[in-house]
Amino acid sequence: MLTERQNKILKLIVERYIKEPIPVGSKVLSKILKCSSATVRNEMASLEDMGLLEKTHTSSGRVPSEAGYRYYVDNLMELKKMNAEDMFKLQIVFKNQQLALSDTINQSLQIISDMTNYTTVVLGGSSHENLLKQIEVVPIDEESMVVLIVTDKGHVEHKSIKLKDVSTDEIKKTVSLINNLIAGTPIDEVSSKLEFEIKPIIGNYVKQHEQLYNAFYHVFNDYSSHDVNIVGRTKMLEQPEFSNNVEKIKNVFNKLENKELLNSIEQDDDNNIKVYIGEESKIDDDVTVIKTKFKNGNEEGTIAIIGPKRMEYDRVVGMLEYMKENIER
């Protein structure tokens, strides 16, 4: 357990370092704490022993370690209310009744990304939570057509397919068959339902049933399991820990492109705001991800803010809280 003073010192170091990425020395702190620098040095040494602080070299000031940030977030941080101006900007978006929820979220995250210089992400629910609402087929020319898949949460996916020697009528019948028999099924399970419930039926009256079945089967199989929207990809370049390190940038960008890894954001089922610091983020040692789930009517998903480990935790958590409240209302 840390003493009062140690808490104070750790908090000061974390907040100073977040403001400006310069290791914090004992001298500045001694002034603030009204004790000698030697005392501060002793305390800092203890905090380092506990693994909460680090040095960049033998005679440098201290920098928070990953555990230090963790401790700060869990025990020391005081949530920061959003300032009036920022709040006002967001309220304009939230008050706009015309917008669909997804647009509201996207626009507000765009604003947050611009205010903070962090990258933001919206994830729709995963495919096993999405139910097939309806499919539509729009013929484009003799051979090709577009298949549209709409889920109960309003997510849309489409795919062009080619079919030879299949009549419009046969397609229409199959489509309404699917809409009647399979709508309401989780997207995940549609492929198998197609096989066992649709394939046998269309086998009877569609000449090229094999081809037709295959086309639909693939459409659902390729259904990307996630609806991902990343806002402010390049904001990462504004952060000093990345702007001088192309390898890091490459790594982070590749992880963002690679949707699989974004799923790691959605791992746990906690409904509160969660903070993944450094290594925990699974993206990069210097990256922190702060996320929360949201639910509004039948729409649900996750919003996340991705920034450097040296992130303004108090501010971002405050913002996410505000976002979540407004979305759910």
Place this chain on the structure above:
Amino acid sequence: MLTERQNKILKLIVERYIKEPIPVGSKVLSKILKCSSATVRNEMASLEDMGLLEKTHTSSGRVPSEAGYRYYVDNLMELKKMNAEDMFKLQIVFKNQQLALSDTINQSLQIISDMTNYTTVVLGGSSHENLLKQIEVVPIDEESMVVLIVTDKGHVEHKSIKLKDVSTDEIKKTVSLINNLIAGTPIDEVSSKLEFEIKPIIGNYVKQHEQLYNAFYHVFNDYSSHDVNIVGRTKMLEQPEFSNNVEKIKNVFNKLENKELLNSIEQDDDNNIKVYIGEESKIDDDVTVIKTKFKNGNEEGTIAIIGPKRMEYDRVVGMLEYMKENIER
């Protein structure tokens, strides 16, 4: 007009510099050309006077200028056939009859991006070339619904909208009205047609006609004028001219995000392969864009490869030619 030898020297310098971004000195060339370095120096000075070469500092070797690359591309470059292995990889994609054209293109451009470490782009036709094929509305819950717009070229756009106190029946009628009266209109012009042809009609039998009209009006007004797919965004980071210059990276990434600027790729109507070097690319002085239009049946668009000015022109042009051929077949 350049002499035989000057052509040779310019070609050598460009190709050497493309292989490795090190200014080329007279010594290396003298060995290849079997003449003294002094002779080469004289020729290089002439080429510099003509604006085809540049120095990075008073006593450095030479580097191609923008005009130098231009001259190389227009006069000196010998197209390079793709190697068998690369060709084979692409053939697998092109031979796959199952795939819709857009998927074929995306997959093959992914391969090309990986082979070359350049960014690739597919642009669909612009909105004034796209005709409205059909719209569909799928209700999600009492208030919200998804509007789907399909164009004659199979491009799909969707948008969630909210409507209060509008019956399903009213919506259905309006939708079929639009499909009957406006299908076939260029997307660009749909908004105005809605106003003059649909609004007056629904005004008669839809209670909340103002609201309904507004919703559809916005859907078409927000229609993003372009279908853009960027593959291998981060490949730019592999190029030495960018990997040490965060400002450049930022600039290029922002230009890519900003769809307007991609339109500049589509500016001219030339059907051949076009090369935009450096400043001409409108993206960055150190960027080259090589693009071509393609047309297959009623689908058409543009594919482009974006790389450093120091791009392997002979290889990329060869690849684009091959792509174009295969797409159009």
Place this chain on the structure above:
DNA sequence: AATTAGCACTTTTTATTGACAAGTGCTAAA
């Protein structure tokens, strides 16, 4: 008239040095 050898001159790159600033750890005194 074209080519080449030779050399002075520039600029970049790299390493070395020294001085200074920032900060620590430890010891001994308060």
Place this chain on the structure above:
DNA sequence: TTTAGCACTTGTCAATAAAAAGTGCTAATT
């Protein structure tokens, strides 16, 4: 328990020097 004091480390910055790469020009050569 706190603090003053001091030796010690490390990083940063500027100055200097030497080496490497390459040029332009002049004068000699082919």
